[in-house]
Amino acid sequence: MIRTALIVLASAAAVPAAIALGLIASQGPRGAAASAGGVAAGQGGLAFDRLPAGAEAAPLDTAPVTMRDGTPLATRHLPGPAGAPLLILVHGSGWDGSQFDALARRLEGAAEIVVPDLRGHGLSPRRRGDVDHVGQLEEDLADLIDRFRAPGRKVVLAGHSSGGGLVVRFAGGAYGAAMDRAILLAPFLQHDAPTTRPGSGGWARPLTRRIVGLSMLNAVGIHALDHLTAIEFAFPPEVLEGPQGGRATQAYSWRLNLSYAPRRDWRADVAALPPFVLAVGAEDEAFRPEAYRPAMSEVTDRGRYVVVEGRGHLDIIAAPEVEALIREVLADAG
DSSP states (O other): OHHHHHHHHHHHHHHHHHHHHHHHHTOOOOOHHHHHHHHHTTOOOOOGGGSOGGGSOOOOOOEEEEOTTSOEEEEEEEOOOTTOOEEEEEOOTTSOGGGGHHHHHHHTTSSEEEEEOOTTOSSSOSSTTOOSSTTHHHHHHHHHHHHHOOTTOOEEEEEETHHHHHHHHHHTSTTGGGOSEEEEESOOOOTTSTTBOTHHHHTEEEOHHHHHHHHHHHHTTOOTTTTSEEEEEOOOHHHHTSTTGGGOOOEEEHHHHHHTSOOSSHHHHHHTOOSEEEEEETTOSSBOGGGHHHHHHTTOSOEEEEEETTOOSSGGGGOHHHHHHHHHHHHHHO
């Protein structure tokens, strides 16, 4: 009787696992050429050509900062005056901290400024597009705060796109109390949040069947396949083939993708945010500008929402209005 019961239980467990593995195997990454081809064929994506010519500022120097596991992160650091807040700028998906070079230079002197290449990103990451476990990006931000925060110094985290989503996730996690203010620039909340356009406007290609299969395995504690690619990004060929193409991270593993966004209950992470400012371009290709306030104000009254006319998803960080908002937050935090 016991043997029969065990066989039945084993069979019951094997069937979902087999289904999960079948889903995972049924959909693999298409690679850079296929993803870029969608943009070349006019099938959507982000408007890289809207970036102003002045956005390519002289690059800031980077130096390695060692995380708790011994991994060095390439990090830009602009010292600030005594008592000024610590501002950490968190880049968006697929790129690295160099996207903030111009903005960081303009803000120099207003804060202690730190701009990392997040784990799995940059010119020479140890493993491009991957982390060791879900939640590791939050640990890295906590380590950067510990490294650069002086006693009594307020901490402001500012993130763009997925970087904004990571700031939201950080607020709802184990280290959220370390953040005093947040600045969210067109943040990603979740793929099914009312703020997100389908496929983030053509930028992201999630491997949906593979994601479902990996979710099923994770639900029963199996993480052996968490390194597999779960999402690809549609970089235009001119970006990949240009002088900065080596900075592009064209795909993420399952565990990095989870780490870089609010949790499935994204509203709980939003509710945990400290006082924050959210800015989004009126012409954002990836997200719906008008949807942020109603979606987020349901769970928090600590936000201020600004829609910047004439700006899209990428060029929002170059808007003078955004620099002014950041300076206001820093002055208030200080």
